[in-house]
Amino acid sequence: MPTKKKPQVTASGKPAAAAAQARRRELLDTAAEVFAEQGYNATTVRKIADHAGMLAGSLYYHFDSKESMLEEILRSFLDELWGGYDAVLEAELDPRETLEALVTESFREIDRHRAAVAIYQKENRQLVAQERFAFLAESQLRFEKAWLSTLERGVAAGVFRSDLDVRLTYRFVRDTVWVAASWYRPGGQHSPEEIARQYLSMVLDGIAVRE
């Protein structure tokens, strides 16, 4: 077994380690862009290296493998996502406010981690089967629990319709939110909050004119 290649902290202080960490993040960001655009399997380490202005082998100074890059990209995305979600859930808002907050938070995450979300959407299916990416299944379960319970609370409280299949509704809502990562571009004409507002208006009140 080779020893860890992680840069050590120099005896004189932390700046060296911080710079190394920043470089890692920089490389992961470019890797995420290429993964999102071309797909994980279709992306070669040589392409990543090209985009980063270096040679393929040099990436292995910073990372153990192509797969570990993917893992780190998804892990750091999910970490931040759950930071936002947990804050919403712990606020114990009423069902409708919770739904609105979750949707808004989701679009904010898409804004911040567009590439990671796109990768997650595309590769999730095949990755969860691998032991290494078991954390994806975990996250998926917590995710489902959070959304389903919110919808069910709403139905019980009489603020959401009771004649709709909750599970079906959950799937539609979930998909519509996350699939936005495939067309959303930061800096476009709609802010994440504006997209969330319009989306919520459609899902909550429908697109038909009331008579």
Next chain:
Amino acid sequence: MPTKKKPQVTASGKPAAAAAQARRRELLDTAAEVFAEQGYNATTVRKIADHAGMLAGSLYYHFDSKESMLEEILRSFLDELWGGYDAVLEAELDPRETLEALVTESFREIDRHRAAVAIYQKENRQLVAQERFAFLAESQLRFEKAWLSTLERGVAAGVFRSDLDVRLTYRFVRDTVWVAASWYRPGGQHSPEEIARQYLSMVLDGIAVRE
């Protein structure tokens, strides 16, 4: 240039050619399943051959290349899809009925071509860039036109809300419908028509209870 490998019609009649065509369709169906499950790039011709009970090289008796298999899968799907769509559009229903018919037809197509739809969803982005798959871009354009004009007609007629961004609404509706291919399984507890009904109910009237 190699000559076409397509089985010729024997002198005695058409049954031989029909059988060959049936075999092609059979192989394309298994290929589509594997493509949908593992992704096109991650699928090797050896895996396809495995699922078909033959060796990799043998596939090349029936098809020119891996890519031509993908093309034929997508082409035959889109052909049937547009058969259904055109019938709806030519019926010249009012906006709301058109929307309902398009959605229902879409879920029926997902029921019939689940694998092809999943492949389309995943690979469309990367494929349209290739000249060979230019027909995907064409289809995409017609698709957008059909949906957008329906929504706009509805807004003009006063049956759809005018305060929503039509383009944004189109994207939400489009994505939610097609992404269903990733979780839909034929023979489940919901028929395509039932899924369409619930989906339309949500999109048209919203999930919030009216006061």
Next chain:
DNA sequence: TAACCTACCAAACACTTGTTAGGGAAGAAG
């Protein structure tokens, strides 16, 4: 100055990929 560390390059490795060429078994056609 000497020793060391960081971040990269150059070149190769074993392996997998899509694809091809030649052959052969089994049935149909004559």
Next chain:
DNA sequence: CTTCTTCCCTAACAAGTGTTTGGTAGGTTA
């Protein structure tokens, strides 16, 4: 029976894959 056609197998090819090894310019430390 002979000949042809259909459909698959065996075996290999060249290109591309992720990864490893050894080296080295340039800055930092002592």
